[in-house]
Every structure is written in C-alpha cells, then in structure tokens.
Amino acid sequence: MHDIRSIREKPADFDAGLARRGLEPMAGDLVALDEKRRALIHEIQLGQARRNEASKAIGAAKAQKDEATAASLMAEVATLKERLPALEIDEKTLGDDLTARLAAIPNLPLADVPVGGGEDDNALMHERGARTEFSFDAKEHDSIGPALGLDFETGALLAGSRFTFLRGSAAKLHRALGQFMLDTLTREHGFEECVVPLMVRDEVMFGTGQLPKFAEDSFQTTDGRWLIPTSEVSLTNAIREQILPEHALPLRFTALTPCFRSEAGSAGRDTRGYIRQHQFEKVEMVSIVTPETSDEEHERMTACAEDILTKLDLPFRRMKLCTGDMGFSAARTYDLEVWLPGQARYREISSVSTCTDFQARRMNARYRPEGEKNTRFVHTLNGSGLAVGRTLVAVVENYQQEDGSVAVPEVLQPYLRGLNRLEPAASS
Structure with a gap:
C-alpha cells in the first residue's frame, strides 16, 4: 500500500x-x-x-x-x-x-532492481555447485518418480489435474525434506517454528497483497475464507494492527504448510510432473524488521535458503528479478533456481523478497523506536526455504541412478533411518 x-x-x-x-x-x-x-x-x-x-x-x-x-x-x-x-x-x-x-498499485522497485519486461531480463548474481553429469542419459522426474511412489494417475483420479498422490519412497523423501528444512532454519538460523491457520479472512489476504487484485489465483471456501497460497499470509499477518517495541525486532518465523493455488493463467505450463500443483507443501520464512536492517535481512534470508541447497549438494544459481518479473508486493526479489539435469535447465525453487513497508501499511503494523513517541511501519520479508515438492524433484533428478534408483543425500539419511538409496518398486 x-x-x-x-x-x-x-x-x-x-x-x-x-x-x-x-x-x-x-x-x-x-x-x-x-x-x-x-x-x-x-x-x-x-x-x-x-x-x-x-x-x-x-x-x-x-x-x-x-x-x-x-x-x-x-x-x-x-x-x-x-x-x-x-x-x-x-x-x-x-x-x-x-x-x-x-x-491496486504494486510496490515500487528499489534502485538496484534491473529494469526489464520478463524473466529474460533477470540478472545472474552467482552460481553454486557443478551441474550434475551422468554416464547415462538423465531422465526427468516424471519418468523416474512413478516407480518411487509419485502417483500422478491416482492424484488426477481423486482431484483432477495438477494433483499428485505420494506413496512409499516418495512420501518418505517428501517428509524427510520438510523436516530437514525446518530443523535447519530453526536450529541453525534462528527462525521460530509456527503452526498456522490454513484458512484466513479477506483482510488477511489483503494485508500481504493477494487481495483484491489476485483473487482468481486462490481458492475460496463457501463461508468466505481463503485457503492460503503460502504461509507467508498467516505468518506476516501475525503482527497486523500491532505496535511492537523496537527491542522485539527482528522477528523470524517459519512454517511447513500445505499451500493452495488455482494456477490461473498457467494453462499449458508444466502440465506434466510435480512442478506446478494446485496443492503443495512449502517451508516459508518470514522476517519482521526495522527499515534500517531490511536490506541486510534480505541477504541473510536468501543465504539461509542457499544453505539448504548447499547441504543437499544441489547445484543452483541466484537471480535478481527484473522489474517486470517481480511479484506485486515485492520491492526486490532474489530467485534461487536449481539445476534439473532431466530438463537440462534451471528451475525456480525459492523466491525471497523484501516488501519494505508495503505490506505493513496494508496491515497497519508498526514499531516504536527506542526513546521515541512516534511509531514507524515495520519492513516485512518473505521467502521459500524451500518448496518441498520442487526440492523432491531436484533430488530425484540429480541423484538418479542408471538402474532407476535414487541415492539419498547424506543430510537426509538420518531422517530415513540411515537409508541411503530409494529403490524403484518392482514392475508387475
């Protein structure tokens, strides 16, 4: 606002x-x-x-x-x-x-954001990790996944297109990834773990910028509540209509939740596989800070997401989004894109944005600087740490073996009782 x-x-x-x-x-x-x-x-x-x-x-x-x-x-x-x-x-x-x-007016871009019309104008910041190479032809996850429990047919049978039923190895890997991400963010990076409402009111969606302009992108219940498109909505609005003391900042929240998106306008994009779903899980990071520290916090949050990718030994790159590719509430956004050898391309796995005081004005969220009577609006930031389903896709494609099995990244093995390989189910 x-x-x-x-x-x-x-x-x-x-x-x-x-x-x-x-x-x-x-x-x-x-x-x-x-x-x-x-x-x-x-x-x-x-x-x-x-x-x-x-x-x-x-x-x-x-x-x-x-x-x-x-x-x-x-x-x-x-x-x-x-x-x-x-x-x-x-x-x-x-x-x-x-x-x-x-x-209805989007946030204004910060001075360092490159001007451009779309993703082709985004700026490469850096690359980390060597792109995975194989002695055999790499397969895409939708070819490897069904034998591991990525059941696209049952998901479509139960709910229609863009829904997937996970079972067996795929379900265990999905759970392990989510728990690993939460543990990393809470134990090593100081985020407070939260369990949040998955349905919220109009004013909460308005506060983070989903309403009124993007109503068609979300699902609404018959009683007028909205299914959250990301836990950013619930986590950020936790401080709505409050005046916080300066010493309470920064606040850093994280949550692992289902997310629900209608994917309006995405017809024909990623119709195969597990990349673009109506229902998916994501670990979200939200920070509430003073204006003076928001740039530093943006770098910190992005580094937290990068740390998870580094621990998983997944090759990735950081992109600074141009003005034409940023979200409505963002003043600056870094996208982390992971290398998918099956597709032979980088795909977004995390988006980390600073929203300056744009969301705070919509939520009327303020803080009182030490020793001052007047209040100021807080700055809010949000980012994925990470999208669990897309991370599963990245692990399957980067750790695939020629026999159809998938090696388990070392950091995930404790979550799978030491299991170091996911074996494909025997075909009937």
Missing part, C-alpha cells in the same frame, strides 16, 4: 517508480482525487464548527428575546444538518475510491 502523503510530496519520484514497473503515470490523478477529498474534509469541518457555533448562539438570542436572530440561526443549523451527511457520504466515496486505487 502506498502513502498518499508521500505521493503528494514527491509525485515525480512515484511516477518514475511506476515507469520502471512498466506502468503509466498515476500521481497526478491520485493527488487530484486526494485534493477533492481533502477539500470536502475541510468543508465538513467548517460546517461542523459553524453548526456548533450557531447552536450555541440560538440560546443566547432567545435569552435576549431576539426571536428573528434565533429563527435565522435555527434555519442555518437545519440547513447544515441536512447538508453535512451528504458531504460526509461524498467524502467517504472519494476516500474509498482513493484507497481502492492505491491498493
């Missing part, structure tokens, strides 16, 4: 930020709408003051038996009482319109 006062004070800067997002100037229209609203507020305040003043004067006029003045004042008060509610309705309409327009 944007601050209309800031737009009013620096309209050129606001429009320049929009231009980097590929959007037309809006500051002029927004400021003009705000001026109309403010003019109405001023008129209402003057009217209320005059109504109160005239009401008091009526008694004084009657006390002096000045009936003509009293009658004139009474007529004026009656007119004001009739006019003020109409002005208040007009002011509320303008205010609601302004809020709706501001709520």
